[in-house]
Amino acid sequence: MTRNDSPSPSPVGSTASTRKSASLIDALLPVVVLILLLALSVYLFGDDSSSGANQIALMLGGGLATLIGLKNGYRWADIEAGVTKGMSLTLGAFLILFSIGALIGTWLLAGTVPSMIYFGLQLLNPDLFYVSSCILCAVVALCIGSSWTVAATIGVALIGVATGMNLSPVITAGAIVSGAYFGDKLSPLSDTTNLAPAIAGADLFSHIRHMLWSTVPAFLVSLLLFTLLGLQDGGDFSPERLNQLTQGLEQHFALGWHLLLPLVITLGLALAKVPAFAAISIGAIVGGFWALLFQQQLIANLAAEGPTWQQNVMVIWQALYQGVSIDTGNSDLNDLVSGGGMGSMLGTVWLIMTAMYFGSVMETTGLLKRLVEGLIAAAHSGGRLIVTTIFTAFGVNVISADQYISVVMPARMFKGAYGERDLAPENLSRAIEDGGTVTSALIPWNTCGAYMHSVLGVGPLEYALYAFFNWLSPLVGIVCALFGWKVLKLPQAKAGLEQLQQRSTGNQNPASA
Structure with missing residues (x-):
């Protein structure tokens, strides 16, 4: 996808010593409520759910996340600044x-x-x-x-x-x-x-x-x-x-x-x-x-x-x-x-704005980071870490509603864990593309899913089954990770990069030229 905003989604800096770290229940509650509200929206309104019902669900979910953030010591001004920053990514x-x-x-x-x-x-x-x-x-x-x-x-x-x-x-x-x-x-x-x-x-x-x-x-x-x-x-x-x-x-x-x-x-x-x-x-x-x-x-x-x-x-x-x-x-x-x-395009813009409100509040109040940290702790092997990365990128697509955030956030969160386990960064970059880039179009309230709906006139919930590549790509990535196929270690990656650089420069010997 080609867009022209520079993604740098990071939570508003904390200066208040009274802020509490979010619990796992804090982080899960807005997500569970949002999923239930979205399911109810689709059940009640069907194909018309993106015309307003999904937007209300996202606003209510964002409101709940805001209340949890206030409970944990975040100021309204900080949350508002985070939402403004998140919204700016979609301009x-x-x-x-x-x-x-x-x-x-x-x-x-x-x-x-x-x-x-x-x-x-x-x-x-x-x-x-x-x-x-x-x-x-x-x-x-x-x-x-x-x-x-x-x-x-x-x-x-x-x-x-x-x-x-x-x-x-x-x-x-x-x-x-x-x-x-x-x-x-x-x-x-x-x-x-x-x-x-x-x-x-x-x-x-x-x-x-x-x-x-x-x-x-x-x-x-x-x-x-x-x-x-x-x-x-x-x-x-x-x-x-x-x-x-x-x-x-x-x-x-x-x-x-x-x-x-x-x-x-x-x-x-x-x-x-x-x-x-x-x-x-x-x-x-x-x-x-x-x-x-x-x-x-x-x-x-x-x-x-x-x-x-x-x-x-x-x-x-x-x-x-x-x-x-x-x-x-x-x-x-x-x-x-x-x-x-x-x-x-006004309906699509409305949907994206409400989705970014929910995702920005989740990130600003540390709820999204808390979810990801729990996933990292549960990944005990290299293969499981890659699988976890794929699922996390997809989950961030669902929660943050933006393809760029689904690429940036998991990469930032998991980069250190890949280095600690001697896994090449190519494993991480492929995993976030498999789980983030291609799955964004399958989610109705994601910027990409909403865009495809507005242009093609067919909603993601309708074409998702037939967007074979978009769900086969993460599945193939998961299979490769679980069986250890093409999982690069750091020495292998360095050797491959040297070979690639030699090919690009021709690797010519001046004496024989």
């Missing part, structure tokens, strides 16, 4: 979310997304659609290092193609998320892939090489499962329905390969490591210009008072903040070509 994500909403709106208006859907309907084989979607997203994410950008661009179009083919959007979302996170995890351009070894004390390319042992098997099994799903469920494919959709697209949009240029520009900027907010915002603006150049008839149909320059500006402006709503006379096609806008 970059909020900007990206709003820019992605704007991008989807202008790309729909410009015909960029409709063109991707149109060509996808004609080119993709329904039997191989799921596995093809996964591979496509993996390749692009590997090149640009951003699962978020892949989901917001190619992922949106693939969901539209799946709907047009009568294929499952839920399985398609699972394929998109699986591919996007595989590529993101192994890309040297990804910020989380750089962050994990930096904090654990490992070399970047040694870290990537070590991750292959859990990442590649999980991805290959995922591809096999998507292939089997596609062969078993090719969708209720109807040439008549396909013709209706393609004809509807041709009737309401000017279509062509040239309309994919905003996509090429955005992916090119991402590949050039332009910050995500800037790259996506530029893509949204280019989409607005493309709409003005190539979709004059559509803009005229959407304009309230005819095709004047003021109405042109208003339609594009509205696409940026409230998206587009196009009535084609076909309800299925309406769903494919309507949506977007910054306003569509």
Whole structure:
């Protein structure tokens, strides 16, 4: 995932000698209450739980953690400062979310997304659609290092193609998320892939090489499962329905390969490591210009008072903040070509804010640290320590609701324990990627899960079963740890790093050159 905030989540410094250390019951109580409230929210409200019910559960859980912190001697001012600091970590994500909403709106208006859907309907084989979607997203994410950008661009179009083919959007979302996170995890351009070894004390390319042992098997099994799903469920494919959709697209949009240029520009900027907010915002603006150049008839149909320059500006402006709503006379096609806008991201921002409130209070009051300390004490062997790290990274994802914190905090907490047991830092960096990076998209209130829901229109609780890579990767990592496979000791890691450095410099002898 590519975002532009610099994570440094640390509790507010303690100056009060009257503060008490949190007990295990103190630390567990808010977590247990939150889990019960979230379960009740899903039971009562179902798929609509993220529209407000989950936010209330997170606020109540954070309120309970605040009361426990006050009981233990923390001042309200300190807790408030910790929450403010935690919230600040997500400001970059909020900007990206709003820019992605704007991008989807202008790309729909410009015909960029409709063109991707149109060509996808004609080119993709329904039997191989799921596995093809996964591979496509993996390749692009590997090149640009951003699962978020892949989901917001190619992922949106693939969901539209799946709907047009009568294929499952839920399985398609699972394929998109699986591919996007595989590529993101192994890309040297990804910020989380750089962050994990930096904090654990490992070399970047040694870290990537070590991750292959859990990442590649999980991805290959995922591809096999998507292939089997596609062969078993090719969708209720109807040439008549396909013709209706393609004809509807041709009737309401000017279509062509040239309309994919905003996509090429955005992916090119991402590949050039332009910050995500800037790259996506530029893509949204280019989409607005493309709409003005190539979709004059559509803009005229959407304009309230005819095709004047003021109405042109208003339609594009509205696409940026409230998206587009196009009535084609076909309800299925309406769903494919309507949506977007910054306003569509407000619910996601609300969810992330309340989740960060809960996580920030837990960290500021020492409750999160108390949970992790108990886990370290229970890990008696190297393999168990790695397994504990994976579960802890996943747990921090659940509690703190932020992918970065799930990478930073376990790395900080466990780094000393790995050194004491003569385990190479690559074991730690791989474990926090297996448990933290890839599982973040499976949690509805996590920044990544909420983002994927807002972009793909499918909630994590729906696609989680089919996001095969995202739960197979930690499982493979656990198996490797328990059986001692590819668990590096410090001397092995140093030797491997020396070999890697020799290869990178060519290891040339000046006398023979």
